[in-house]
Amino acid sequence: MTSPTSLPLLDYCEYEMALAHTPVLLEELVELLSPSRGEVAFDATFGAGGHAAAVAPGLGPDGLLIACDRDPTVEGFFRDVACAAPCRMKLVHGNFADVLARRQDESLDIVYMDLGVSSMQLDRRERGFSYAYDAPLDMRMDPAAERSAADLVNELPEEELKAIFRRYGEERYAREIARGVVETRSRHPFTSTGELVEVVKRSIPTPARFGAGNPARRVFQALRIVINDELESLARGLDEAYRVLRPGGRLAVISFHSLEDRMVKRFLRGQAAGCICPPGLPQCVCGHEPTMRLLARRAVVPRQREVEANPRSKAAKLRAAVKL
Ligand SMILES: C[S@@+](CC[C@H](N)C(=O)[O-])C[C@H]1O[C@@H](n2cnc3c(N)ncnc32)[C@H](O)[C@@H]1O
Numbered sequence: 001m002t003s004p005t006s007l008p009l010l011d012y013c014e015y016e017m018a019l020a021h022t023p024v025l026l027e028e029l030v031e032l033l034s035p036s037r038g039e040v041a042f043d044a045t046f047g048a049g050g051h052a053a054a055v056a057p058g059l060g061p062d063g064l065l066i067a068c069d070r071d072p073t074v075e076g077f078f079r080d081v082a083c084a085a086p087c088r089m090k091l092v093h094g095n096f097a098d099v100l101a102r103r104q105d106e107s108l109d110i111v112y113m114d115l116g117v118s119s120m121q122l123d124r125r126e127r128g129f130s131y132a133y134d135a136p137l138d139m140r141m142d143p144a145a146e147r148s149a150a151d152l153v154n155e156l157p158e159e160e161l162k163a164i165f166r167r168y169g170e171e172r173y174a175r176e177i178a179r180g181v182v183e184t185r186s187r188h189p190f191t192s193t194g195e196l197v198e199v200v201k202r203s204i205p206t207p208a209r210f211g212a213g214n215p216a217r218r219v220f221q222a223l224r225i226v227i228n229d230e231l232e233s234l235a236r237g238l239d240e241a242y243r244v245l246r247p248g249g250r251l252a253v254i255s256f257h258s259l260e261d262r263m264v265k266r267f268l269r270g271q272a273a274g275c276i277c278p279p280g281l282p283q284c285v286c287g288h289e290p291t292m293r294l295l296a297r298r299a300v301v302p303r304q305r306e307v308e309a310n311p312r313s314k315a316a317k318l319r320a321a322v323k324l
Contacts, residue, residue: 020077023050023121025254025315029112030054030302031252031318034254037170039109042244044096045116046074049081055110059087067090070142070228071121086143095142097233100240101292111241112252115234115260117141117224119312134194139224149223153196154189158182168231168259175192176203177219191219193220207263221257235258238267242292243312245323250295252320261299261317268321295320 031052035058043052046067056065065087067078072093082089092099096113121141122129128138128149137150142191153161158178165174180203181190190196200216201209209215225231241251251268254259271292275284299317307314 021048021050022310022312022314023048023114024310025300025302025318026051026054026305028060028318029114029252029254029320032252032295032318033112034301035063040064040065040066040107041110042068042096042108042241043115044068044100044111044113044117045165046078046091047114048077048120050075051112051114052195053081053085054301055112056081056085056087056089061086061088062262063087065089066084066092068096070095071118072142072144073120073242074312091230095229095233097236097240100204100237100244103240103244106244106246106249107300108241108244109191109246110252111245111249112235113183113234113241114254115230116146116256123124128193129220131197131214131220135190137190137196139226139227140222145152145227147227149196150190152227153181154185164226165219165222168225169216169218169220170258171207171222176294179203187234197222225259231259231263234263235267238264240270242323244273247323249323250320251292251323252295252318254316256315256317261319264317264319268319270293290324292321292323295322 026072033055037060039059040063041059042054043055043065043229046052046069048316049067052065057168059065064251065085067089072091075091078089078091080232100111105226117129121127125133125135128136137148137153139149156164161181162174162178165171165177171177180199183197184190184195196219197214204215245251272290272294274288274290275286276288277284277286296319299319301318302313302316
């Protein structure tokens, strides 16, 4: 993707359009949520508003769509979607877990989350999310957040870096890469994504450099997850979403990697479970009742047509349930 300065014929607006995010599993999400007239929906991860624009028509003029994003740069997209939407819309800036936690009662009919980063964040090289460009090593979804990825790789002890690469990136060469990072930063601090990509490449055995995809992908995923507290936000967000949904309200989550999907699956299955007594007991002693019903027994994944048209959708998994 080219930057606005190297494309003088494109004005900034066209540049933003070129970077705009393609919403994944759009029809599937709307079908599972089945928004109806007068309902209140909470879009936890507004991005470019592709999902919001598809949910809004079902809500109708008396409905309300609350759009939340921790990245303040979504405001332009919000204005465009809100202008055309046939329902009322409101934008809230912040982490969805905090925003939901501030709500008092069971007043939402729909909550949905489309996790991870948007194409705008990935493709704006100055945001430092992508290993594909040399750019400042940043990765903050909220540019006002305290720590950037550079702070993390320059400050954390080797053991902690290793644990992060292993736990959040499922990186096989976590130990070697953490050692490479610490050796490199003893000479000069990291400032750019390119420097980190080079260290990853140097630290792993040669055959591993030529495997599937960029060898720095897992390390970048791990740092992004930690910098943005992604898993902790998801855990809190799921609890809070359940709390503020009214009975009959629907929750749907689209995730993009196994750490997130595992968390969503466990949460929804846990809510949907009836008796949790150990097998073999003659009668139930736990008294556990389901609090949600799954809207799809298995994760919904994109059809081949969608993956061909939008390769970034490949890893997406959608799960949904209704509050009882
Ligand atoms: C995959 S994009 C969403 C795209 C959107 N559904 C669309 O159709 O354009 C994810 C967005 O969620 C935001 N985000 C991720 N985690 C968040 C969190 N915990 N709280 C609020 N926003 C978050 C990111 O800043 C990003 O804009």
